[in-house]
Amino acid sequence: MPKISNKGLQMPESPIRKLVPFAEAAVKKGKKIYQLNIGQPDIKTPEKALDAIRNHSIEVLSYSHSAGFESYRNKLAGYYKNTGLPVEPKDIIITTGGSEALLFAMGGITDPGDEVIIPEPFYANYNGFATASGVSIKPIQASIDTNFALPPIEEFEKLITDKTRAILICNPGNPTGYLYTKEEVKKLADLALKHDLFIVSDEVYREFAYEGAEHHSIMSLPELAENAIMVDSVSKRYSMCGARIGCLVSKNEEVMKTAMKFAQARLSPPTFAQIASEAALDTPQSYFDEVIEEYTLRRNILVEGLEKIEGVKVATPRGAFYCIAELPVEDADDFAQWLLEDFDDQGETVMVAPAAGFYSTPDTGKNQVRIAYVLKKEDLSRSIEILEKALQKYNN
Structure with missing residues (x-):
């Protein structure tokens, strides 16, 4: 059999997407997943952009x-x-x-x-x-x-x-x-x-x-x-x-x-x-003002909620829409997979991105996760509640 290149073998998996198969299996079992793992905003795309596609005259x-x-x-x-x-x-x-x-x-x-x-x-x-x-x-x-x-x-x-x-x-x-x-x-x-x-x-x-x-x-x-x-x-x-x-x-x-x-x-x-x-590019400034206000509220809900969970340390972001949280676990990869495979609260669970993949230094960030606060405020509050219960059960 022909060989795969060393470069190909060394190519790292995405820490953001590698848990997708476990998430798909969880959904097939009927679980609802709050996806905190990926930076996919739920903010609506500007109408000007969508209208430009709808109204094109390209032949x-x-x-x-x-x-x-x-x-x-x-x-x-x-x-x-x-x-x-x-x-x-x-x-x-x-x-x-x-x-x-x-x-x-x-x-x-x-x-x-x-x-x-x-x-x-x-x-x-x-x-x-x-x-x-x-x-x-x-x-x-x-x-x-x-x-x-x-x-x-x-x-x-x-x-x-x-x-x-x-x-x-x-x-x-x-x-x-x-x-x-x-x-x-x-x-x-x-x-x-x-x-x-x-x-x-x-x-x-x-x-x-x-x-x-x-x-x-x-x-x-x-x-x-x-x-x-x-x-x-x-x-x-x-x-x-x-x-x-x-x-x-x-x-x-x-x-x-x-x-x-x-x-x-x-x-x-x-x-x-x-x-x-x-x-x-014709999107008015009011769009961004509303988006920044919304993300500020979401960030505050997430950070304040995480800070109340025993054993969790969180950095407060000043930009973007992510934060790194340090969890009271030894292996965030194992915990993230367990959340999808073996845990739910009333049929619901959360998906996070283990942070070790965001480092180049080996064995670093193993107890950290990246959380994207791209969900609406109610879903973020529910996600924090689920995460707290999951940590208690996982550590017991």
């Missing part, structure tokens, strides 16, 4: 430019300028989701054997993207005791070698919900300039900042123009996860020229989804 569903519609890139540049970022249409390549933008970034700035420094816990697919690119992740651990704030910059510097090509951050963070301060972003920028590194900043949750906190993009620092690469997406901003539209943004012409070769190799991003995404 031939053709390729777009490999960089995406010119009209979309022009309009997207206007959106960034309105947020204070000096982005031009030529600085943008439209991608098939933020995932493809990350792959283009890694493909364009690293070679097999190179290293990327990432604060952990981090978005689990970074592990997969690194494996696919032959890149080694050098993790630097953030702590739940500081809400997963940026670790001391001196710790980053200790990890820099002649193989280091970039520092990758998610701001606001998935899975932590941490929102980097202006001072933290500046420290990273200074370090990147000192050692001539790229900073790749995954900013797909940029609209989700709470208590009046401000999001600080790496693209806002003019001195970082040649070193900054931003990844963005419509998935969370407009509740359009299924559109699979994102973008890669950089003012570094060589980065964009290289990324364009990857974009040409995959031909073009999807046409209908670009139509919807371009229309979504």
Whole structure:
């Protein structure tokens, strides 16, 4: 029998989706599952985006430019300028989701054997993207005791070698919900300039900042123009996860020229989804104001509820819509599977994402889970009640 590649064998499973077979089996048994494991918002997609699809006049569903519609890139540049970022249409390549933008970034700035420094816990697919690119992740651990704030910059510097090509951050963070301060972003920028590194900043949750906190993009620092690469997406901003539209943004012409070769190799991003995404840019600010208010309420319900459960420690997010909770269990993977296979409360259970998969350091985060507060308030309250009962039964 022909052999599978070592790269394929080393490709990690998604900690978010690997429990799906157990969830499907639970549903077949008649259980209701509150899905706290995946960042799929229940917020309605803007009507402007949906109407653009309903009312299209396309007769031939053709390729777009490999960089995406010119009209979309022009309009997207206007959106960034309105947020204070000096982005031009030529600085943008439209991608098939933020995932493809990350792959283009890694493909364009690293070679097999190179290293990327990432604060952990981090978005689990970074592990997969690194494996696919032959890149080694050098993790630097953030702590739940500081809400997963940026670790001391001196710790980053200790990890820099002649193989280091970039520092990758998610701001606001998935899975932590941490929102980097202006001072933290500046420290990273200074370090990147000192050692001539790229900073790749995954900013797909940029609209989700709470208590009046401000999001600080790496693209806002003019001195970082040649070193900054931003990844963005419509998935969370407009509740359009299924559109699979994102973008890669950089003012570094060589980065964009290289990324364009990857974009040409995959031909073009999807046409209908670009139509919807371009229309979504006309969404009024009132939409986001209502969404932020709703997520703030949901976050408060979740964090306050978790804090009341004996033995649970939780970090308070300032952005995105995730939090990391430390549970009084030894193995969150086992507990998460047990929730689906062997537990229910009046026919109901919850699904969480074990957090070990959001780390690169082995045997780290084994008693932690990521929870996405993307359910309505009543369902979140019920989920906390179920989780408390489940922990009591599991530990007894």
